[in-house]
Amino acid sequence: MGDWLERLSQLPQQWFDSPIAAIALTLGAYFLGIRLFKLIRRPNWCPPMLIAAVVIAGVIALLPIGIEDYNRGANWLMLLLGPATVALAVPLYQQLPQIRALWKPILMTLPLSATLAACYAVIIAAVMGAPEDVLASLAPKSVTSPIALSLAEELGGSRALLMGALLTTGVTAIFGVEWLSRILHIRDPRLIGLALGINGHALGTVRAFEINSVAGAFASLGMSLTGAFTAVVLPLVWHLFY
Amino acid sequence: MSVLRGFLWLLVFLLLGQTLVRLFHIPMPSGVIGMLLLTLWFGYRGGMNTDVVRISQPLIAMLALLIMPGVVEIFFVADQFSDQWAAILTALLAGTLLSVLSSLLLMRRYLPQSAAEGNSRSADHG
Numbered sequence: 001m002g003d004w005l006e007r008l009s010q011l012p013q014q015w016f017d018s019p020i021a022a023i024a025l026t027l028g029a030y031f032l033g034i035r036l037f038k039l040i041r042r043p044n045w046c047p048p049m050l051i052a053a054v055v056i057a058g059v060i061a062l063l064p065i066g067i068e069d070y071n072r073g074a075n076w077l078m079l080l081l082g083p084a085t086v087a088l089a090v091p092l093y094q095q096l097p098q099i100r101a102l103w104k105p106i107l108m109t110l111p112l113s114a115t116l117a118a119c120y121a122v123i124i125a126a127v128m129g130a131p132e133d134v135l136a137s138l139a140p141k142s143v144t145s146p147i148a149l150s151l152a153e154e155l156g157g158s159r160a161l162l163m164g165a166l167l168t169t170g171v172t173a174i175f176g177v178e179w180l181s182r183i184l185h186i187r188d189p190r191l192i193g194l195a196l197g198i199n200g201h202a203l204g205t206v207r208a209f210e211i212n213s214v215a216g217a218f219a220s221l222g223m224s225l226t227g228a229f230t231a232v233v234l235p236l237v238w239h240l241f242y
Numbered sequence: 243m244s245v246l247r248g249f250l251w252l253l254v255f256l257l258l259g260q261t262l263v264r265l266f267h268i269p270m271p272s273g274v275i276g277m278l279l280l281t282l283w284f285g286y287r288g289g290m291n292t293d294v295v296r297i298s299q300p301l302i303a304m305l306a307l308l309i310m311p312g313v314v315e316i317f318f319v320a321d322q323f324s325d326q327w328a329a330i331l332t333a334l335l336a337g338t339l340l341s342v343l344s345s346l347l348l349m350r351r352y353l354p355q356s357a358a359e360g361n362s363r364s365a366d367h368g
Binding site (some may be wrong): 022026027029030049050052053054056057060067070071074075077078080081082083084085086087088089090091092093094096102105106108109112113116117120121122123124125128129130131134138141142144145146147149150158159160161162163164165166167168169170172173176177180181184186188190191194195198199202203205206209220224227228231232 | 249252253255256259270271272273274276277278280281284285290294295297298299301302303304305306307308309310311312313314315316317318319322323326328329330331332333334335336337338339340341342343344345346347348349350351352353354
């Protein structure tokens with residue numbers, strides 16, 4: 001009997017030896033998050049992703065395993081970020097004629113918008129006295145996660161803080177775009193999509209696809225151009241100051 | 243099988259992107275280069291490969307899911323930034339709202355009005 005109990009107590013540790021448990025936990029929490037989200041009537045300040053992350057954190061805290069055990073398995077799931085980024089070529093190609101017709105205004109406004117997205121946050125945090133490593137984790141906050149992760153690493157930021165910042169930014173951007181576009185009477189799906197993609201990276205883009213496919217394609221465009229622009233410019237500007 | 247063939251396409255373009263990034267020291271992730279290459283390839287062929295279209299939809303919908311595992315860690319390292327939370331949250335919330343406002347205003351000023359002013363909001367599914 002004691003033998004059996006001992007084996008039972010070792011189970012959680014053994015589950016997380018292979019990535020299966022971490023992947024199952026992530027997917028389970030994702031669907032639970034979506035269900036709870038619908039249950040509490042889709043508040044736009046609390047997306048399913050946040051609920052799911054809290055659920056996962058709770059499970060990890062309850063089980064005798066550490067965040068490293070979870071991360072080791074979840075990294076396998078993160079591998080899909082690469083192919084998923086490549087897959088954005090499909091909406092991008094579908095909207096190519098629209099984009100080609102608009103390349104001038106896009107080229108004029110997008111670099112400025114992307115710069116402002118990083119600058120506002122870094123300036124506010126710097127004024128409030130945040131140290132360099134916090135600033136480095138906040139600067140890529142509007143960039144899609146594969147790019148943001150490599151940027152934060154290069155600037156010397158914290159991966160965990162950056163991911164938290166990405167989620168907060170995504171949620172705030174979705175809320176902000178829907179709220180402000182209503183106030184400003186903006187209904188053009190191209191504009192809403194671009195704003196969602198530039199400011200809200202992948203989370204904003206997924207939201208834009210829920211609005212319609214034009215908004216989604218322009219959001220993918222905004223997201224990828226912001227990512228490419230920030231990836232090139234941010235390290236250069238950063239090293240001027242630090 | 244078609245989905246798997248599409249997945250292979252994505253992996254091949256991801257590897258191509260990785261190759262270019264390494265060879266020419268491009269300061270961008272291989273995924274983004276792969277995406278641009280695939281867009282160029284579609285343009286060159288004059289159309290999209292149906293296998294790739296079929297796999298891209300579920301993968302793009304997964305992008306939000308793929309951020310989640312990284313987010314979890316913040317709950318475990320929160321103490322590390324305990325005296326910074328006010329600055330971090332203000333910067334993120336106020337900074338993002340400001341940047342949304344400025345990009346909406348900028349785009350409205352410079353983007354020509356579209357003929358098809360779409361307001362078709364299909365029901366959300368996610």
